[in-house]
Amino acid sequence: MHSVQEISPEIFWVGGNDRRLERFENMFPLPNGVSYNSYVILDDKTVLLDTVDSSITDLFIENVTHVLGNRPLDYLVINHMEPDHGANLERIVKLYPEVKVVGTKKTFEFFRQYFNTDISANSIVIEKEGTEISTGKHTLSFYFTPMVHWPEVMVTYEKSKGILFSADAFGTFGALAGNLFADEVDFEHVYLEDARRYYTNIVGRYGMQVQSALKKLSSLEINMICPLHGPIWRENISYFLDKYNHWSLYKPEKKGVVLFYGSMYGNTENVVNALANKLAQKGVKDMRIYDVSKTHPSYIISDIWKFSNMVIASPTYNLNLYFPMHTILHELSVLGFKNRKVTILGNHTWASVAVKEMKAMIEGMKDMEIIGEPLDTRSSLKSEQEAKLDELADKIYKSLDE
Ligand SMILES: [Fe+2]
Numbered sequence: 001m002h003s004v005q006e007i008s009p010e011i012f013w014v015g016g017n018d019r020r021l022e023r024f025e026n027m028f029p030l031p032n033g034v035s036y037n038s039y040v041i042l043d044d045k046t047v048l049l050d051t052v053d054s055s056i057t058d059l060f061i062e063n064v065t066h067v068l069g070n071r072p073l074d075y076l077v078i079n080h081m082e083p084d085h086g087a088n089l090e091r092i093v094k095l096y097p098e099v100k101v102v103g104t105k106k107t108f109e110f111f112r113q114y115f116n117t118d119i120s121a122n123s124i125v126i127e128k129e130g131t132e133i134s135t136g137k138h139t140l141s142f143y144f145t146p147m148v149h150w151p152e153v154m155v156t157y158e159k160s161k162g163i164l165f166s167a168d169a170f171g172t173f174g175a176l177a178g179n180l181f182a183d184e185v186d187f188e189h190v191y192l193e194d195a196r197r198y199y200t201n202i203v204g205r206y207g208m209q210v211q212s213a214l215k216k217l218s219s220l221e222i223n224m225i226c227p228l229h230g231p232i233w234r235e236n237i238s239y240f241l242d243k244y245n246h247w248s249l250y251k252p253e254k255k256g257v258v259l260f261y262g263s264m265y266g267n268t269e270n271v272v273n274a275l276a277n278k279l280a281q282k283g284v285k286d287m288r289i290y291d292v293s294k295t296h297p298s299y300i301i302s303d304i305w306k307f308s309n310m311v312i313a314s315p316t317y318n319l320n321l322y323f324p325m326h327t328i329l330h331e332l333s334v335l336g337f338k339n340r341k342v343t344i345l346g347n348h349t350w351a352s353v354a355v356k357e358m359k360a361m362i363e364g365m366k367d368m369e370i371i372g373e374p375l376d377t378r379s380s381l382k383s384e385q386e387a388k389l390d391e392l393a394d395k396i397y398k399s400l401d402e
């Protein structure tokens, strides 16, 4: 059966959830599932905004045909071509052959790359920002938000009600449990961690582009944000805008320490535990410790983004850096991560490479400050080295105040 909700008069959510998918983009674990949002406007003209992933095609088609009833589909707006939203575009075009398809120049390039159906006769290419399409009571205008997080992306602003269809921006992992609105759920407890993990790992590299999009959209009166994943915002929108602002400026949300380590036999882990205990006794609260071989990097990256300080600890491996640690630091650098305080702990038995490598990788990122002398353990930490650990704990603690 169809499964839809009217989210505003004449505007319907026709999306769905996938709670079975193990990993988003075949990389990021989804313990709480994911939603694919899609919207229909029933005005004098009818509009479908984006489609959904292929995993929920059957339900989606049922939803769309139920809401449209016997009416034709007049417009299909493509805000984003990525297959988690674009998978059903060709199907919709075949189901409604008269539909006018709205997108950017790049949208249609990508459409041709993914599909074989020629839609050139029915394409409306938005060349100028702010171009409007009236559907009767509603007016849609289109704004380009390239690289948030693909080059073809635009967002659609419905003028009469101030509704922003924001593509992947303001999206989050986590399926919807019937409650479609952020004000109907305990967002901070149920979605915030997933929202941060979604932003940092999927959009994180494009902070500058997110900033330009935020600036561009700041002149619009926005009463509701309808993203392609996760809850819809209609209250306290500034709360989530503020999170996006922090994240895209690479500014920590919180003064605090996340510690993550690679450890083959527990000796490097032991150094991290000893340091964390000292920090806790000094009064540092809400610390996180992760084993890079155990926890998926997307979670660690999300917390690295949140906190002001990190402690990284790794042994040398094959005369290089232990590779799960290398993966995380490499990904941070790919994401353009910057502006944090870092303490480095290494370990080796006969050749010391890890400290050098970690230091070089951190120094390759912008505005990173190394706190304390890197401590390089030989095989296992000895009690006579405790003073060095105390010194590091002291410097980290002081740096939290700066
Ligand atoms: Fe996307």
Ligand SMILES: [Fe+2]
Binding pocket: 082, 084, 085, 168, 228, 229
């Ligand atoms: Fe998406």
